[in-house]
Amino acid sequence: MTPLQIGRVVGGYAIVAVLYILLSDYLVATWLPDDLGQAVGTGKGVGFVVVTALSLAALLYGIAKAERKRYVTSVQEHPAPMVVSDPSTGSLLMANPAAEALLGRRQDELRQGTLDSLGSMAGGLLTLPGDGKRIAVLSSPLQVDGKVLNHVILRDETAKMAAEARLSESERRFRHAIEEAPLPALIHAEDGEILGMSRAWTEITGYTREEVRTIPDWVERAYGEKGPKVLSDIYAIYLYETRHLEGEYRVRTKFGERIWEFTSVGLGKLPDGRLHGISMASDVTERVAAEQALRESEELNRSIVENAPDLIFIHRAGKIVYVNPAGVKALKVRSEEDIVGKSPIDLLHPDYQAIASERIAKLMQHPGTVVPAIAVKMVASDGVPVDFEVTAVSYIQRGHLEVLVVCRDLTPRIQAEAEIRALNEALRRYAAELEKRVDERTQALGEALERATEADRMKSVFLATMSHELRTPLNSILGFSALLLQGLGGPLTDEQARQLRMVQESGEHLLMLINDVLDISRIEAGQMQLASAPFDVYDSVRRATSTLLPMAETRGLEFRVVVPDAPLALVGDRRRFEQIVLNLVSNALKFTDTGSVHVSAAAEGRELRVVVADTGRGIAEEDLAKLFRPFSQLDNGLARQHEGTGLGLVISQRLAQQMAGRLEVRSEVGKGSTFTLALPLEGPRA
Amino acid sequence: MNPADVLVIEDNPQNRYLLRFLLEKSGYVVREARDAEEGLAAVEDQPPGLILLDIQLPGMDGYALARKLREKPELDRVPIIAVTSYAMAGDRERALESGCDDHIEKPIRPLEVLALVDSLLRGQAA
Numbered sequence: 186m187t188p189l190q191i192g193r194v195v196g197g198y199a200i201v202a203v204l205y206i207l208l209s210d211y212l213v214a215t216w217l218p219d220d221l222g223q224a225v226g227t228g229k230g231v232g233f234v235v236v237t238a239l240s241l242a243a244l245l246y247g248i249a250k251a252e253r254k255r256y257v258t259s260v261q262e263h264p265a266p267m268v269v270s271d272p273s274t275g276s277l278l279m280a281n282p283a284a285e286a287l288l289g290r291r292q293d294e295l296r297q298g299t300l301d302s303l304g305s306m307a308g309g310l311l312t313l314p315g316d317g318k319r320i321a322v323l324s325s326p327l328q329v330d331g332k333v334l335n336h337v338i339l340r341d342e343t344a345k346m347a348a349e350a351r352l353s354e355s356e357r358r359f360r361h362a363i364e365e366a367p368l369p370a371l372i373h374a375e376d377g378e379i380l381g382m383s384r385a386w387t388e389i390t391g392y393t394r395e396e397v398r399t400i401p402d403w404v405e406r407a408y409g410e411k412g413p414k415v416l417s418d419i420y421a422i423y424l425y426e427t428r429h430l431e432g433e434y435r436v437r438t439k440f441g442e443r444i445w446e447f448t449s450v451g452l453g454k455l456p457d458g459r460l461h462g463i464s465m466a467s468d469v470t471e472r473v474a475a476e477q478a479l480r481e482s483e484e485l486n487r488s489i490v491e492n493a494p495d496l497i498f499i500h501r502a503g504k505i506v507y508v509n510p511a512g513v514k515a516l517k518v519r520s521e522e523d524i525v526g527k528s529p530i531d532l533l534h535p536d537y538q539a540i541a542s543e544r545i546a547k548l549m550q551h552p553g554t555v556v557p558a559i560a561v562k563m564v565a566s567d568g569v570p571v572d573f574e575v576t577a578v579s580y581i582q583r584g585h586l587e588v589l590v591v592c593r594d595l596t597p598r599i600q601a602e603a604e605i606r607a608l609n610e611a612l613r614r615y616a617a618e619l620e621k622r623v624d625e626r627t628q629a630l631g632e633a634l635e636r637a638t639e640a641d642r643m644k645s646v647f648l649a650t651m652s653h654e655l656r657t658p659l660n661s662i663l664g665f666s667a668l669l670l671q672g673l674g675g676p677l678t679d680e681q682a683r684q685l686r687m688v689q690e691s692g693e694h695l696l697m698l699i700n701d702v703l704d705i706s707r708i709e710a711g712q713m714q715l716a717s718a719p720f721d722v723y724d725s726v727r728r729a730t731s732t733l734l735p736m737a738e739t740r741g742l743e744f745r746v747v748v749p750d751a752p753l754a755l756v757g758d759r760r761r762f763e764q765i766v767l768n769l770v771s772n773a774l775k776f777t778d779t780g781s782v783h784v785s786a787a788a789e790g791r792e793l794r795v796v797v798a799d800t801g802r803g804i805a806e807e808d809l810a811k812l813f814r815p816f817s818q819l820d821n822g823l824a825r826q827h828e829g830t831g832l833g834l835v836i837s838q839r840l841a842q843q844m845a846g847r848l849e850v851r852s853e854v855g856k857g858s859t860f861t862l863a864l865p866l867e868g869p870r871a
Numbered sequence: 872m873n874p875a876d877v878l879v880i881e882d883n884p885q886n887r888y889l890l891r892f893l894l895e896k897s898g899y900v901v902r903e904a905r906d907a908e909e910g911l912a913a914v915e916d917q918p919p920g921l922i923l924l925d926i927q928l929p930g931m932d933g934y935a936l937a938r939k940l941r942e943k944p945e946l947d948r949v950p951i952i953a954v955t956s957y958a959m960a961g962d963r964e965r966a967l968e969s970g971c972d973d974h975i976e977k978p979i980r981p982l983e984v985l986a987l988v989d990s991l992l993r994g995q996a997a
Contacts, residue, residue, distance in 0.1 A: 653927040653956040653977075660978040661885035667981045668889070673896045696978060716961055 197244075202237065253330040266339040268300065272326060275299040278334065287320065287339055288313070300337070310342065319343045349456060368467055369445065372452070373400050375423040375460040389468065391439025407436045422451045422462045433469065444470045496573065496592040500529050501585050503545075515573075515594055517565040529590065534562035534570050541575075548579040548588050560595060572599055644710045648703065655699045662692040701832040708839045715758040715843060722755045722762065722793055723748045726786045729766040736774050743781035744774070753788055755866060761840050762864075765848070768833040769797040769860045777801035780857070788866060792846075795862040803854040812850060813838045837862075876900045877988065878919035880910040880936070881954070882928055886977075890923060893981050894988065907931035911939065914946060921992055922951045923984075924971065926962070934969040941970030950991040954979065 257279070260267050266284035270277045280288070280295050288295065288303060300306065300322065304313040311320040324337040360381045363370050369389050372381035377400040387393055390407070397403045400419055404412040415434060422430050430449040435442055445466035452461050490497055496512035498505050508524045516532065518524055529545070530538050541561065548554050555578045562570040572595035579588045666689035668674055670682060677685065707713040730746045737744035755762070766784075773782040780800030787794060804812065813835055834848075841848040846864035877899045881887045891901040902919060904910035906928050913919070922940065926933030933953060940946050953966035953974040966974040972991060975984060 649927075649956075656956045656977045657883050657886065657927075661883075661889050663978040664886070664889040664893075664981055668893060668896075671981065673893070673981075692978075714961060716964070 249330050256329045260336075266320075266341070268295070268337045268339065270300065270324075270335040270337060272333055272335045275301065275335075284339055287318075287341055289316075311339075317343070319346055353456075363463065366465075368465055370463060370465040371400075371403070372461060372463050373419075374455065375420070375462075377401055379403070380461060386466075389438060389443070390436070407438070408434070409437065419449060419464065422449050423460050433473075436466075442470075443468055444473045493591075494594075496594065498524070498529070498590050498592075499587050500590065501582075501587045503528050505529055506587070512592075515565070515571060515592075516563065517567055517569075523566070529588075532563050534564050537561040544577065545588065548577055549586060552579050552581045552586055554579050561592075563592070572596055641712075645712055648707055648710065648712055651706075652699075652703050655703075656696075659692055659696050659699070663689060663696065666692060701836065704836045705832050705839075708836065708843075713839070713843060715761055715840075717756055717758070719754045719756045720759040720762075721752040722795075723751075723753050723786055725759055725763050726766055726784065726795060729763040730770055730784055732767070733770050733774060736771065737782065740774055740777070742774060742777055742779070745781065745783045747783070747785040749787060753793065753866075755793060755864065757844055757864070761844070765837040765840055765862055766795060766797075768837045769795075769862065772833060773797050773799035773801065773858070773860070777857070791866050793862075793864045793866055796859060797861075798857065798859040800857040803856055803858055804850070804852040805854050809850060809852060813848075875992075876902065876917070876919045876921075878902045878904060878910065878913050878922045880904040880907070880913075880922065880928070880933075881925040882906055883925075886925070889979075889981075890984070893985065897985055897989075899988070907933075907936040907939075910936055914940065914943065918943075918945045918949055920949065921988060922949060923954060923988075924951055925954045926966065927956055934965055937966070937969040937971050952987060952991070 260269060260279065261281050263281055264283055266281065266287040268277050268280040268284045276297055276299055277295050280290075280292050285291055285295070290303075300311060304311050306312075306322070309322050311322050312318070313320065319342045321340040321342045322337060323340070324335050327334050327336040360372065363372055363381050363383055366383045367385050368383065369386035370381075370383040371379055371386060373379050379394070379397060379399055379402075382394055382397070390397075392403070392406060397406065401412075401416060404416045404419070408415045418430060418432060429451070431447065433444060433446050436445045446469045447464055447466050449464040450462055452463055455461050490509050493509060494511055496509065496515045498508040498512055500506060505525055505527050508521045510521075512524065513519075513521055516524065524532070530541055533541050540559065544556050544559075548556060556576065558574050558576045561573055561575050563573055564570055573592040574595050575590060575592045577588055577590040579586060581587075665674075666685055669677065669685050670689065704713070726748050727746065730744075734744065770782065770784055777799040778801070782797065782799045785796050838848040841862055841864065844864050846862065849861045849863070850858060851861075852858035875898065877894050879887055879890045879894075879901055881890065881903070882905050887903050887905075891903065894901045902913055904913045907930055910922075910924070914922075924933045924937060928936065931939075937951055937953065940949075940951065950972040951970065953962075953969075953971040954977060955962040955966065955974060956977045962976075963974045973987060975987065
């Protein structure tokens with residue numbers, strides 16, 4: 186009962202009640218005596234209650250009646266077959282026309298019977314005898330007008346079930362066909378379930394149905410990281426209803442990578458409403474590999490020819506059919522179009538066309554002919570002839586006789602040869618120039634050498650002359666002094682003898698000075714020449730020191746010379762060696778006032794060491810450096826005091842150095858000095 | 872050849888005189904020559920018992936003269952003493968190479984010269 190119906194009933198009741206009240210009030214006021222009016226008032230109350238009760242009853246009845254009627258009408262008019270039964274007995278109360286038609290009985294025939302009695306009922310499906318109709322029975326309890334009814338909807342399933350039966354049979358056959366297919370194939374549904382898998386699939390991939398239950402399972406195993414992309418490819422047949430998809434995929438099987446060409450096709454809806462499809466693969470691994478190898482081989486060949494620095498062209502039947510980029514560049518044309526189609530002869534300088542024709546004829550006679558390299562000139566597009574070295578071979582290619590021609594640009598070689606020639610020429614000129622300069626320089630050097638030799642000779646002559654000139658007067662001074670002092674010139678008075686000795690001593694001193702100055706001059710001029718002969722060094726030390734014994738005695742010094750008895754040979758200049766020893770010892774004696782002078786000589790290893798140690802005044806450290814500097818003694822006046830040039834140590838050191846040895850000094854002021862002369866025993870090497 | 876005859880070849884008159892004086896005092900006969908030419912003439916004249924030869928002569932030097940003298944068979948056994956000025960190392964070697972028997976240095980030591988002359992002439996005589 187709808188709110189509108191309720192409103193209508195309540196409204197009706199309200200109008201009746203108002204009219205009743207208005208009428209009764211009018212009657213009471215106009216027509217009736219007061220007592221009656223009293224009674225009527227009471228009656229009015231009663232009447233009100235009565236009217237109200239009546240109105241309610243009418244309302245309820247109206248409602249119930251409308252509801253039943255409306256239900257019956259709707260069932261009767263419904264296009265779907267429907268029946269209504271008593272839930273307690275199952276007996277049919279009504280059937281609509283659609284149900285009558287479905288069940289093949291009229292309503293009055295059906296009434297009082299049950300649905301079960303019409304045929305066999307199982308699992309909500311009623312099968313009618315005779316025509317074998319199959320009817321789905323869907324009942325639901327329904328309360329109508331306070332009564333509970335069984336509202337039953339019937340659906341004819343006969344045709345659908347037959348179709349289903351037919352469908353599953355074809356499906357079974359189809360899946361069987363797929364499973365037995367010799368190529369990898371999968372049947373799958375839009376939700377990813379794999380419905381079927383060919384035996385070939387399992388054999389080739391190694392994945393069993395248990396391992397690959399869904400498309401995502403498969404994709405993850407076969408494609409790894411690329412899985413999501415492949416997945417979307419597969420699902421595309423569902424999503425966009427392209428229903429057909431092809432593509433090449435690299436698939437990982439349990440046995441390695443394969444390349445599969447996939448065809449995926451949508452197959453439409455399953456009985457359960459899902460879309461399904463099939464993916465079939467053909468294994469193209471070998472074909473792809475072969476194609477790849479072929480492509481690579483072709484690329485390699487092309488790359489060799491296209492990148493070759495040599496001009497390569499092929500001609501067939503007198504026309505060029507191919508020229509490589511090096512050729513385009515060498516002949517200075519825009520593209521190979523400018524050359525292809527031309528006769529190879531046309532590219533040549535006229536001078537070479539005859540020989541080229543001859544060679545081409547030879548090549549064309551027999552395929553496999555190779556002609557040796559010849560030098561030709563080709564003419565570039567700008568008319569400039571270019572030198573090439575040309576070789577060619579003929580062969581058969583797809584039934585055509587072709588000639589492969591390789592031309593090497595000789596320009597760089599010719600240029601290089603020209604450069605080498607120019608270089609050689611330059612080198613030759615340079616060599617000649619150099620020779621000339623060497624000659625000049627040699628001559629200049631010869632002259633310089635001559636001058637130097639001359640200068641050396643002059644120095645040598647000068648020193649010899651000086652030596653002679655200085656000594657000659659001394660010879661007579663000293664000689665006559667000695668003669669006279671020996672009484673050879675007759676007897677001398679004491680005074681004469683004393684004075685003559687002064688002459689002699691001065692002469693000796695002068696001689697010593699001259700000797701030192703000449704020595705240092707020779708050394709400085711590089712004219713000091715040392716003899717090289719074996720001598721006994723110990724004997725030399727003994728001889729040099731013995732001449733100084735008188736001096737040691739005069740000065741009251743302890744003088745000790747320690748030298749081994751056995752001889753020790755040294756190859757060198759004996760006199761110069763003795764000069765050094767004499768100089769060192771006489772210095773020691775000269776500068777030692779009290780105490781001793783010890784001289785020792787001994788071989789130490791491969792060295793001769795002569796040590797002269799004194800207890801003299803010693804030499805201050807700052808003076809040690811000056812010791813071996815020429816004329817340093819002259820500076821401080823020691824020379825005058827000690828009758829020396831101050832050159833003795835300098836000469837000694839230089840002599841020692843020239844003998845490949847050294848002269849060293851250690852000294853302490855107030856305690857004495859030690860000079861060590863060390864000379865190599867094997868003598869200086871030449 | 873007179874063993875007591877000493878030829879002094881020396882260009883310096885003082886030194887010539889020094890040697891003459893020294894040798895004559897010791898009993899030798901001394902002849903003098905001032906250079907190589909005179910020296911050669913003197914030995915041509917008569918071979919001396921001994922020659923004192925100064926090396927530093929004007930013109931032909933003493934070494935060359937010594938070699939020339941040594942070429943003469945008549946001087947084969949005549950001792951030649953070279954007198955050098957101690958100019959260079961190897962003076963003595965050069966002197967001996969040139970045919971001299973010995974060598975003394977200037978300035979001379981009179982007694983040493985006498986001793987050397989005596990010993991050479993005695994050796995000669997013996």
